[in-house]
Amino acid sequence: MSLAPRAVLVHRTTEYEELLARHGTHGQAAFFLSSRGRSIDEVVARHRRTRQALTDVAAAVPLQWRRSRVERADLDRFLFGPEDVVVVVGQDGLVANTAKYLTGQPVVGIDTDPGRNPGVLVRHRPPDAGALLRAAASPGGRTEELTMVEAVADDTERLLALNEICFGPPGHQTARYRLCADTSGTPAEPQASSGVLVGTGTGATGWIRSLWQERHSALRLPAPTDARLLWFVREAWPSPATGTSLVAGELERGQGLRLTVESDRVVVFGDGMEADALELTWGQSVRLGVAATSLRLAV
Template identity: 35%
Template sequence: MYAGTKMIAVITRETRLAGLKQRWGTASQADFLMEAAVDHEVERRRKAYSAKGVDVSDDDFLLMEASAEELTDHSAYEEEDETYQQSLRKLMQELDVDVPVREVDRRYVPNFDFDRCLAVVVIGQDGLVANVAKYVGDLPVIGVNPEPRRYDGVLLPFHVSEARAAVLRTIKQKARIEKVTLAEVNTISGQRMLAFNDFFVGCRTHASARYTLESGGSREPQSSSGVLVSTGSGATGWMSSVFNMAAGISQYVTGKEVPRLSLTRDDRKLMWTVREPFMSRHSSADNVMGMINDQEELVIGSQMPTNGIIFSDGVEDDFIEFNSGNIATITVSDQRARLVVG
């Protein structure tokens, strides 16, 4: 439709309610199933109390019901959906700046032609910005918070009412840009992928991942739950949970917490760790954490006959097959994400 014409891409995502409708067909069917889930959970808890010989009073039953309803609160889904749709409609009105605007669902981002764009506007959660930024090349990304009272918006610096001004500054090349370090993986099969937050290298199932790991001139065979590689942006995400686990274990065993490593979003280095390494006659665990500085690399060779994968930023549907014989080289990417911050 816009062939040969520059445009503004607005990246959206489905709400939880939209996901339920897509799964179950209609809102009423989704309502029925969620209500059934509440009834099932209340009955499960009642039976658990009964099995322990504990009488369930009317007050206890009401508490169970209230707790179960919190897990499947359809009104919260509806409120979230309506607020998002209102914010999106207002955003589209704000972006009437004499440049064509194209709404793009996040499912189509990996295959969308961003070469036709002047700027990319993302309306959603922080994770949506992270998932989009690695696909847009050098284009500036403008994060818009659809509901500030719900989302912290670390990567969403603009309210809907501020989007127009941010886009105009961006088009005129007067916006303040923050350059964010990305991670990059290349395989000998010719595939390449970027990560804004992190890479996971391992097995798509709960089976152990088998591979060789080479870092800093040291190479060893390993068996684990996979390898996690994090940028500075991802250091407060999945990688932080690894430190939480290590701190909890250390506190329990020694009474002391382990120190935490940290990176900033523009640091030209990556942090990696092996998740739950297993030691056997065929695998060791001498090298389970480290840094990848600029111009350095982490090399992982797959020994998984099937189900080996590499994915980034928690998006498992967009993955690289990583089976036996494939070798992945992970580095700090020359490409950086460009986030509009003012």
């Protein structure tokens, strides 16, 4: 007999809870915010909306289903199963934080603060959760397959991201490396820069778009479901030993961008989570490209 589906509710600590953890009491947190020209009332209101949304979504899980809950900080230690339906209750960024740990499980995005969140990935409201859960678990459940980007190091370590992967130096130093793009048809180029960014169509609403806009790039931004990535080198530095001829491009499925480290240490992280990163040292290489895994977002 097959297992009943499991609803996994993903959430993050609210700003109010973080303030209480830091300052101890409501009064101390209120005083801290007031000293910086803010009122705690709005923070508490958002906390209550988030907690109410979690309560409503949990109540909407079918009675015969199993259920679990995981906080964002614990995602890297949580074991998702193939029969899970993942319900992200929070902001768009929380969907991206969760996506890298999944292997094809459907995801339902629930917006806890409509009007404050863009709602690109958290498209639904708490009252919709019950119908969405049942639809996501059924064979005909409608999902969008959102393209993801992956980094695979030469020691087989692998990193996934929904928005973008950043290759760069820890802190504010300069990264030295050799860059080779499958699509360029030219030899690898030694470079010195503040890093390289490779992003998806979902990421094209954020960091990748800002670089694309700043460069007045002629490259066409991908849609979230396009199996195509854009990449940009950030602040490439020309010198007798380093070049700047390969600073932007696109990658289709099967194509890759290979970076070989010529610095003491470089980190590769996805979707802004530098705490969960690959660490590479001199001589190691990493290949970035379209991931075989995609995010199945319930629509």
